[in-house]
Amino acid sequence: xxxxxxxxxxxxxxxxxxxxxxxxxxxxxxxxxxxxxxxxxxxxxxxxxxxxxxxxxxxxxxxxxxxxxxxxxxxxxxxxxxxxxxxxxxxxxxxxxxxxxxxxxxxxxxxxxxxxxxxxxxxxxxx
Amino acid sequence: xxxxxxxxxxxxxxxxxxxxxxxxxxxxxxxxxxxxxxxxxxxxxxxxxxxxxxxxxxxxxxxxxxxxxxxxxxxxxxxxxxxxxxxxxxxxxxxxxxxxxxxxxxxxxxxxxxxxxxxxxxxxxxxxxxxxxxxxxxxxxxxxxxxxxxxxxxxxxxxxxxxxxxxxxxxxxxxxxxxxxxxxxxxxxxxxxxxxxxxxxxxxxxxxxxxxxxxxxxxxxxxxxxxxxxxxxxxxxxxxxxxxxxxxxxxxxxxxxxxxxxxxxxxxxxxxxxxxxxxxxxxxxxxxxxxxxxxxxxxxxxxxxxxxxxxxxxxxxxxxxxxxxxxxxxxxx
Amino acid sequence: xxxxxxxxxxxxxxxxxxxxxxxxxxxxxxxxxxxxxxxxxxxxxxxxxxxxxxxxxxxxxxxxxxxxxxxxxxxxxxxxxxxxxxxxxxxxxxxxxxxxxxxxxxxxxxxxxxxxxxxxxxxxxxxxxxxxxxxxxxxxxxxxxxxxxxxxxxxxxxxxxxxxxxxxxxxxxxxxxxxxxxxxxxxxxxxxxxxxxxxxxxxxxxxxxxxxxxxxxxxxxxxxxxxxxxxxxxxxxxxxxxxxxxxxxxxxxxxxxx
Numbered sequence: 095x096x097x098x099x100x101x102x103x104x105x106x107x108x109x110x111x112x113x114x115x116x117x118x119x120x121x122x123x124x125x126x127x128x129x130x131x132x133x134x135x136x137x138x139x140x141x142x143x144x145x146x147x148x149x150x151x152x153x154x155x156x157x158x159x160x161x162x163x164x165x166x167x168x169x170x171x172x173x174x175x176x177x178x179x180x181x182x183x184x185x186x187x188x189x190x191x192x193x194x195x196x197x198x199x200x201x202x203x204x205x206x207x208x209x210x211x212x213x214x215x216x217x218x219x220x221x
Numbered sequence: 222x223x224x225x226x227x228x229x230x231x232x233x234x235x236x237x238x239x240x241x242x243x244x245x246x247x248x249x250x251x252x253x254x255x256x257x258x259x260x261x262x263x264x265x266x267x268x269x270x271x272x273x274x275x276x277x278x279x280x281x282x283x284x285x286x287x288x289x290x291x292x293x294x295x296x297x298x299x300x301x302x303x304x305x306x307x308x309x310x311x312x313x314x315x316x317x318x319x320x321x322x323x324x325x326x327x328x329x330x331x332x333x334x335x336x337x338x339x340x341x342x343x344x345x346x347x348x349x350x351x352x353x354x355x356x357x358x359x360x361x362x363x364x365x366x367x368x369x370x371x372x373x374x375x376x377x378x379x380x381x382x383x384x385x386x387x388x389x390x391x392x393x394x395x396x397x398x399x400x401x402x403x404x405x406x407x408x409x410x411x412x413x414x415x416x417x418x419x420x421x422x423x424x425x426x427x428x429x430x431x432x433x434x435x436x437x438x439x440x441x442x443x444x445x446x447x448x449x450x451x452x453x454x455x456x457x458x459x460x461x462x463x464x465x466x467x468x469x470x471x472x473x474x475x476x477x478x479x480x481x482x483x484x485x486x487x488x489x490x491x492x493x494x495x496x497x498x499x500x501x502x503x504x505x506x507x508x509x510x511x512x513x514x515x516x517x518x519x520x521x522x523x524x525x526x527x528x529x530x531x532x533x534x535x536x537x538x539x540x541x542x543x544x545x546x547x548x549x550x551x552x553x554x
Numbered sequence: 555x556x557x558x559x560x561x562x563x564x565x566x567x568x569x570x571x572x573x574x575x576x577x578x579x580x581x582x583x584x585x586x587x588x589x590x591x592x593x594x595x596x597x598x599x600x601x602x603x604x605x606x607x608x609x610x611x612x613x614x615x616x617x618x619x620x621x622x623x624x625x626x627x628x629x630x631x632x633x634x635x636x637x638x639x640x641x642x643x644x645x646x647x648x649x650x651x652x653x654x655x656x657x658x659x660x661x662x663x664x665x666x667x668x669x670x671x672x673x674x675x676x677x678x679x680x681x682x683x684x685x686x687x688x689x690x691x692x693x694x695x696x697x698x699x700x701x702x703x704x705x706x707x708x709x710x711x712x713x714x715x716x717x718x719x720x721x722x723x724x725x726x727x728x729x730x731x732x733x734x735x736x737x738x739x740x741x742x743x744x745x746x747x748x749x750x751x752x753x754x755x756x757x758x759x760x761x762x763x764x765x766x767x768x769x770x771x772x773x774x775x776x777x778x779x780x781x782x783x784x785x786x787x788x789x790x791x792x793x794x795x796x797x798x799x800x801x802x803x804x805x806x807x808x809x810x811x812x
Contacts, residue, residue, distance in 0.1 A: 119547060120550060120551070121550065122551065141331055143340075143596070152602055155696075156598065296592035300592045302803075303591060304588075305802050305803045306803070308812050309618065309633055313608060313611050316591060320591055327597040365812070418811055422810050536592075540654060543596075544595055544596065546711050547707050
């Protein structure tokens with residue numbers, strides 16, 4: 095096999111391996127989520143620029159883990175994140191208090207019920 | 222800390238960044254703009270993907286960009302001493318500290334990038350002198366004592382400003398400031414440890430510290446910028462920052478003058494004294510900083526300005542091939 | 555257990571020399587690569603390379619401390635109070651860090667060789683060395699991952715990056731194997747199990763382990779060391795200049811506390 099053919103094959107294999115049709119690398123932001131210890135939820139830490147997942151992982155380790163301050167990292171390409179911030183979907187205007195504990199204030203009703211049943215507790219008792 | 226608007230009073234007209242009053246008044250009155258102003262002034266937070274007035278976006282970007290530039294240029298006076306650090310532990314500590322400054326530059330440039338300006342454009346503007354970096358990083362470091370003084374006092378002056386910025390209205394910047402403040406606290410301890418060790422050492426080591434302090438005091442006093450009226454500061458209006466230059470300088474003096482004096486050091490300002498009767502809880506009086514010097518320095522006419530810009534340019538040029546071949550150019554937003 | 559108490563008297567000097575060589579390797583590579591701090595090709599990469607350099611300095615500090623405890627000398631004095639010619643680092647590390655390709659090439663050659671060396675030391679019959687080697691080995695994994703991905707990327711390029719890698723390889727290749735050149739007094743240490751595997755065998759293992767990457771990257775195998783007897787001596791002018799600089803503050807007053 096000629097040197098030129100070997101070179102061309104290697105180039106093609108490399109392109110295939112990197113899963114990239116157009117050769118030049120591009121930098122993009124990768125978001126880093128982290129947690130300090132077991133049991134905690136993952137929290138957004140920040141972002142790093144990287145040409146691919148492998149270096150993104152190394153850079154995330156450096157910027158968010160080099161001080162042993164994280165015990166786990168999630169690294170996600172920003173372009174792959176789907177964001178919802180639409181107030182019509184997340185903060186629809188009509189009353190939805192029936193979906194929250196604050197929509198069930200029973201203090202007066204309970205007081206009335208206990209009085210009728212003669213079970214009114216002395217002050218300081220639990221509800 | 223000398224943010225862009227804080228420097229305006231010392232800069233020639235053509236270099237100032239204060240928006241022209243016409244730009245400001247046309248925007249006001251628009252309902253979305255008014256809601257935004259009410260939101261930030263009530264303590265509300267702005268995120269990168271939120272709508273924001275142009276003046277706000279540009280104000281935050283300039284502010285963050287100068288801060289990022291300063292971390293990047295601040296690396297240069299200190300990194301010279303990594304090679305010369307006199308013990309294994311000091312070498313490790315100093316390398317880690319300078320690494321942290323680079324890390325801070327990364328955090329801050331990322332915030333600026335997400336506001337729409339690329340790293341390459343910011344580097345070009347920095348190297349061309351169109352954007353600025355803090356005065357303190359335009360000066361030479363002459364001895365090991367300088368390393369201690371910078372790590373302690375320059376970082377301290379910066380942290381006084383940075384702590385206030387943890388409540389910035391711009392969310393990504395505020396969160397970055399919290400991370401940076403946490404990391405900076407170690408630097409200040411390292412710097413103080415170097416200084417105290419020298420002060421407990423030989424007469425020559427003590428003299429080295431005093432000599433360094435004599436050189437650095439002027440730039441430190443200029444660092445937060447000249448006094449400016451609160452009402453005219455647009456960065457305060459937008460709550461990008463929360464304290465004035467003078468408030469920061471007073472805070473710095475209150476904490477650090479006693480800590481310097483207790484080591485037996487002399488502060489090279491015969492007018493420096495605390496006037497307990499002035500203001501709410503007393504005020505520091507001091508010799509007026511040399512604002513001409515500040516202007517010369519931040520417009521890149523400082524003792525090491527040209528050399529450091531050239532060094533940065535050379536490093537950028539020398540590594541360009543790595544960015545073009547392996548790392549790549551950023552994908553356009 | 556500290557000190558050379560459980561080391562036979564005849565082995566103490568060779569072991570001290572062995573530890574010094576290891577420590578000097580890490581120290582010289584560490585302070586050389588720490589020079590990238592602030593000026594690496596990209597900020598994120600700057601932080602990464604600085605971590606790698608700091609790790610080496612940390613390993614050096616631990617090795618100087620182990621040696622210092624054993625011979626009753628302050629680790630800083632061992633690191634700083636010697637003339638340049640008394641340093642025992644491998645000739646590979648006498649080369650300046652060069653451009654990014656040269657740094658990566660040198661790192662890769664060093665980290666792969668040192669990796670083989672350190673993993674063998676995990677089985678040392680001298681517990682303090684075995685324990686330290688185990689800690690170092692865990693940290694070195696990340697180095698090999700990071701430097702490994704860089705060498706593949708540089709090698710896969712079909713332009714300037716590849717050319718620079720080739721240039722660096724030509725210059726560094728002849729000194730690559732100095733890291734595993736046999737050390738004076740090694741035979742006795744090997745016989746006692748303090749050094750579990752002899753250098754010659756380590757070198758064979760190293761060459762076998764790097765062969766697949768070299769093949770993939772189309773890089774020639776490093777040649778055998780010329781003048782193995784001086785693999786760790788007669789240091790370069792560049793090193794001497796660095797030595798003058800890194801001792802400059804300390805020499806103001808070696809007795810002072812810094």
